[in-house]
Amino acid sequence: MGYVDVAGVRFTLPDGRVLLEDVSFRVGDGACAALVGENGAGKTTLLRIISGDLTPDGGSVARTGGLGVMRQFIGSVRDDTTVQRFLIDLAPPAVREAWDAVEAAELAMMEGDDEPAQMAYANALGHWGDVGGYDVEVTWDTVTVAALGVPYDGCKYRELASLSGGEQKRLALECLLRGPDQVLLLDEPDNYLDVPGKRWLEERLIESRKTVLFVSHDRELLARVADRVVTVEGGGAWVHGGDFASYPAARTARHERMAELRKRWDEEHQRLVDLVRTMQQQAKNSPDMAARYHAMQTRLAKYEAAGPPPDRPPDQHVAMRLRGGRTGVRVLVAEQLELTGLMKPFDLEVDYGDRVAVLGSNGAGKSHFLRLLAGQDVAHTGGWRLGARVVPGFFAQTHAHPEWLDRSLVDLLWHGEPGRPGVDRGRAMATLRRYGLAPQGDQLFRSLSGGQQARFQVLLLELSGATLLLLDEPTDNLDVLSAESLEEALGAFDGTVVAVTHDRWFARTFDRFLVFGAGGQVYEAPEPVFDEARVQRTR
Amino acid sequence: MTTVLAPRSSDDESVEQAVARLLAEEYGTLAGPQVVMGVVQNARRELAGSPVGALPELVERLARYRLHTSVS
Numbered sequence: 001m002g003y004v005d006v007a008g009v010r011f012t013l014p015d016g017r018v019l020l021e022d023v024s025f026r027v028g029d030g031a032c033a034a035l036v037g038e039n040g041a042g043k044t045t046l047l048r049i050i051s052g053d054l055t056p057d058g059g060s061v062a063r064t065g066g067l068g069v070m071r072q073f074i075g076s077v078r079d080d081t082t083v084q085r086f087l088i089d090l091a092p093p094a095v096r097e098a099w100d101a102v103e104a105a106e107l108a109m110m111e112g113d114d115e116p117a118q119m120a121y122a123n124a125l126g127h128w129g130d131v132g133g134y135d136v137e138v139t140w141d142t143v144t145v146a147a148l149g150v151p152y153d154g155c156k157y158r159e160l161a162s163l164s165g166g167e168q169k170r171l172a173l174e175c176l177l178r179g180p181d182q183v184l185l186l187d188e189p190d191n192y193l194d195v196p197g198k199r200w201l202e203e204r205l206i207e208s209r210k211t212v213l214f215v216s217h218d219r220e221l222l223a224r225v226a227d228r229v230v231t232v233e234g235g236g237a238w239v240h241g242g243d244f245a246s247y248p249a250a251r252t253a254r255h256e257r258m259a260e261l262r263k264r265w266d267e268e269h270q271r272l273v274d275l276v277r278t279m280q281q282q283a284k285n286s287p288d289m290a291a292r293y294h295a296m297q298t299r300l301a302k303y304e305a306a307g308p309p310p311d312r313p314p315d316q317h318v319a320m321r322l323r324g325g326r327t328g329v330r331v332l333v334a335e336q337l338e339l340t341g342l343m344k345p346f347d348l349e350v351d352y353g354d355r356v357a358v359l360g361s362n363g364a365g366k367s368h369f370l371r372l373l374a375g376q377d378v379a380h381t382g383g384w385r386l387g388a389r390v391v392p393g394f395f396a397q398t399h400a401h402p403e404w405l406d407r408s409l410v411d412l413l414w415h416g417e418p419g420r421p422g423v424d425r426g427r428a429m430a431t432l433r434r435y436g437l438a439p440q441g442d443q444l445f446r447s448l449s450g451g452q453q454a455r456f457q458v459l460l461l462e463l464s465g466a467t468l469l470l471l472d473e474p475t476d477n478l479d480v481l482s483a484e485s486l487e488e489a490l491g492a493f494d495g496t497v498v499a500v501t502h503d504r505w506f507a508r509t510f511d512r513f514l515v516f517g518a519g520g521q522v523y524e525a526p527e528p529v530f531d532e533a534r535v536q537r538t539r
Numbered sequence: 540m541t542t543v544l545a546p547r548s549s550d551d552e553s554v555e556q557a558v559a560r561l562l563a564e565e566y567g568t569l570a571g572p573q574v575v576m577g578v579v580q581n582a583r584r585e586l587a588g589s590p591v592g593a594l595p596e597l598v599e600r601l602a603r604y605r606l607h608t609s610v611s
Contacts, residue, residue, distance in 0.1 A: 115604060122589045122597050129590040 002065020002182030002211040003028050004050055006237075009059035011045060019045060023059070023237040025230050027183075032205055032212045034222050034244065037232035038436075038479045039451030043215045044072060046232060047185050050213070065182030065211065066092055070172045072187040072215075077160045077168055084156035086168075087140050090175045098124070098131045132180075139178055147171040165192030170200075177204050186214040190221050194361055195502055195530035217479055219244070219505040234313030258312040265308045272300045319434045320458055320485055324495030327352050327467045328388035331496045332373065336382035339365050339372065345382055346522035348514065350496060352387075357507045358500045359525075360516030361532045366500040369516075370394065370470045373498065386468065390496075391419070393466025395457050395474050405446040409437060409456060412445065413463070420464040435459045436482075450477030458486060471499035475506045504530060554583050557599040566606045578602045578609075 004027045011020040019042045027033045037043050048054045050061050051069045068090065077086075088099050105121040128134070141152040147170040148155055148163070160168060169192050176184050190198050198221060205212060205225045213230070216222055222229075222244040229240040229247045240250045279293040332350040342365030350356055358366045372378040373386075374394035386392065404412060409432060416422030423431070432438045435455045440448055448456065454477045461469060469490070475483040487509050490497055501507050507528045515529045516522055557579045561567070566575050582601040589597055 113600070113604065115601065118597070118601050118604065119585075122586050122593075122601075125593045125597070126589050134590065134592070 001029050003063065004183055004211065004213060005062040006046075006050065007060050007062070009046075009049060009056045009061065011042070011049060011054070011056050018235060020049075020056075020232075020237075021235045023232070025237050025239045027211055027213050027228075027230070029065075029211055030209050031228060032208075032225055033214075033228045033230050033239075034226035035213055035215045035230045035232065036222070036480055038481055039449045039477075041232045042235075043232050044187055046237070047187055047213070047215065051185055063183055066180055068092075068176040068179055068181035068184045070169075070176055070184070070186045070189055072191075074168055074172050079161065081160045082156065083144065083158050083160060083163075083171070086160050086171070087143070087156075087175055090172060091136060091179070092181060094131045095133055095136055098128045098133055102128050102133075140175070143171065143174040143178060147174045166194060166197055169193055170197065173201060173204070177208055177210070181210070183211045184213070186212065188215050188217070190216055190218050195504065198504075199530075217475075217477070217483065218503065219480060219483070220503075222480070223505075234310070236310065236313075255312040258310060261309045262311050269303065269308075272296070272303055276300050320462065320489030321434070322458070322462050322469070322489045322493040322495075323465070324469075324493045325389070325391075325465070325467045327390045327495065330387045331390050331468055332384070332386055332498075334382070334384040337384050338381045339368050340379040340381065342368060342520070343516060343522050344520045348522075350498065350512075352496055354496050354512055355490070355510040356496075356498045356512045356514055357510035357528065358498060358514045358516065359502075359507065359529055359532070361518060364516035364518070364520075364532070366516050367472050370472050370498065370500055371396075373468075374470050390468050391464070391466050392468045392470055393461040393464045395454075395461060395469070395471040401445070406444055408442050408444055409448075410441045412456075412460075420460065423463065431459060431463070451479050451482060454478050455482060458489070467495040469493065469495065469497045469499070471497065471501075473500055473502065475501065475503045502530075504528065551583055551594070553594040553598045554579050556595050557582075557602055560599060561602060561606065566603075566610065569610045570606055574609075575602075575606065578605050581605075 006026070007024050009020055009023040010018070013019050023046065035043050035046065045054065047069075049056050050063070051067060052061075070090075088096055091099070101124040102121075105117070105124040109117045109121050111117075137152065140156075144150055144152045144155050148167060163171070169189065173186075173189060176186075190201055193201060198218065202221055202224045205214075214225075226244050228242070229244060231238055231240065231251065238254065240247050242250065276293070276296050279289060279296050282289040283293040329352050330349065331352050331354070332348065334346070334348040336345040336347065338345040358369065360366055368378050371394070372380060372384070374392050410425060410428050413428035413431070414422050414425065429438055429441055432441050435458070437452060437455060437459070440452060445453065445456070454474060458474070474486060478486065483503075483506065487506065490509070497510075499506075499510070507513070507530075510528075513525045513528050514522065515525050515532060518532050558572075558576055561575050561579065562572060570578075579598060579602040582598050582605065583594075586594065586597050586601065
């Protein structure tokens, strides 16, 4: 039995901006609620308030059933945290405290093995047993075997940094889902998981009877798992009581209702203002009207004091206009192409207008293939060529542009680069505005969120006049609305698209599927294939 | 008057193991088997309530410390 009840929460950022205002919602026992909202809307802040990491300026959070939290950074831990320490940090507070006491007593015994130190150690061990520590260790053994295939004793001193991002996520999820906490807060639990890993997560969340509040941008995961959707937008939050399939319609209806209520309030307000003005004139000529004039003034004051209903949240203005242009019929021809050491030779022909999704597990060589087509230096044998009037535009995973990190967006647009002419500040700001990036125009690229960096890269593609889009995981960091906007833009793009993706929802919008198999073979499939095994290579 | 019959601590494996190990060291000759047995049983009584799995180590450590103090 567990629930989370958020009532009237208000949170102000250090710079004085109100991020959350009067946020109220409840996630009841056994519910699996998705927390959605655009990048920077305050989802992670709200999770941190619920978990007690942040104190709100107003309002309250009530919860029962023990709280397990998986934070966003899990998957990218690169410090010297061990598996043991990681599991302890995910355990309930009583277990954590008992463990810390045992460790402190062990240290004290190393310093001086006298009678008080030994009795303190015995007491600490007794307390460890009382809080269920030995049972927790049995659970940890199950967890490490399930996530890593190794017993707890065999990996407890291993550094977390030596595990892949997916293994770190899997370890945390196994621990929380098998643990005693009845309420789980999961911040992007699917990041770093490949498609089989995401499917595993979906099954486990569907089976689980725990109360779960999770943040995710993966529409497939949202559609399969969420039984309600909490939306953070416009500084507030509201709950759609249905699944994700019915969510877009519910959101549109809500926005229309809010706009209608606001319109009615404005109309009534104008009517009262007009009445007050009329009566003011009449009161000048007729003392009898003075009392009615004052009564009307009071009525208007009360109406204004009650305030208008909240306005509809501003739409996320992301208008991507990928234009492209007509090219030769044959856009790409590859003959017996082989990326050295990555895959077996294959032939490929891509025609004008094709939408080709490149699928396969990590390490299969998909990104190298895209980089080769983008004109970068990638070792290969066999031949490949682009057709007439084909101009490739490359969207790389965000970490692939170290040279952009310390430059502002306006600066990057102003100077241009080979193949993309620079634009003046006015046009740069206008373009940034269409992508919802105008406030970040003078910020450094490194300071943008992952979603903002991704949007900026699409913007550069728009300006480059590319007729062949080469996209490497373009939706990875995009919030749901931005991903939909990108899909719309690609739908209207006059040209050819080749995209590497693990996003099942996004992949279904393509019409050809090129699969990089685990055994090095490259083949075309009539449907998306997501269960290719991970490529094993000797390193 | 009521007499509470406590389990004999000498039945405990942790006691037997600790006595055997301490007698095999110098405490068998320096303190004698009776003293070692008494010190170990006392330690076991005082550590009652500790996790069973940890008892052998805890009992032996405490008894060794006390024997070492008394002998030296």
